[in-house]
Amino acid sequence: MYQTIMTDLDGTVLTLANTVTNELNDYLKALRSRGVHIFAVTGRSLDRALKVLPDDFPIEGIVTANGMSVYAGTKQIFQGALPKQLVQKLLYRAESEKIYYQLDKDNGSIALTRDKTYFLEQINKDRPESVSENEWLSRRQAVSGELIWKDGLSEKELSEISKIYFFSESVERMKKWKADLTKLSEAIPFDCYSSSHSNVEVNQKNISKASGIRILLDYFHLSPEKAIVFGDGENDLPMFQIAGHAVAMKNAPDHVQKQADEVTDFSYTGNGLYHFLKKTFG
Secondary structure, three states: OOOOEEOOOOOHHHHHHHHOOOHHHHHHHHHHHHHEEEEEEOOHHHHHHHHOOOOOOOOOOOEEEHEEEEEOEEEEEEEEOOOEEEEEEHHHHHHHHEEEEEEOOOOEEEEEEEHHHHHHHHOOOOOOOOOHHHHHHHHHHHHHHHOEOOOOOOOOHHHOEEEEEEEEEHHHHHHHHHHHHHOOOOOOOOEEEEEOEEEEEEEEEOHHHHHHHHHHHHHHHHOHHHHEEEEHHHHHHHHOOOOOOOEEOOOOOOOOOOOOOOOOOOOOOHHHHHHHHHHHHO
């Protein structure tokens, strides 16, 4: 039986409304009482993750910002940061092309006040079919209250950005932006991960959900071979490679499902993680 559960949040644990069902939360608490270790692994910053998780969500640790920060309980055991010159360059290019962005720190996500108008223009419309309901809701929640709006960034703030999230309601526009980022990464090394066709996230080179998982497993002296991981996006693929068993959600794209050992019977909208865990652990 598995010793450790490691799970993505968006599209896996969270519902369409970015909440956790009582069934899932209660069952995870029951597994925790049986000695199973439970960790969350997310692209969200710590602040944004804690806002959507129940206060009693039974995790012992969390990997945030796709591996850029790692916490054992409330103790931070790893913190990465993007090069300041990269943050400046990507911010300038995003503003020039009017690409939605969020500069992530563990205590929240930042955007510049001067860009709020074009952010609002992009999200104050009907949701395109290409964008999932929970991602569209997350963008609206961010602009309406979660984002920290700044008139400018200090040198210190520029050096503390752990991840940059980019979004577009246009799949074609996002494809072009991803291609531009790939070309830029040849000059200034960094890694990119996507959790949907509508977004891409920039991380420090060689940092991923997998590197974050390794830090947590080493800290708690746990075996990766006895870990089961759950996810639904491209940014979950690195952790699929290091765990003893990788499970893709039914709502995951085909190419993600093909790299998993197993696929859930139900999507996240049907409480798929809960049903899989119940079937597996009893």
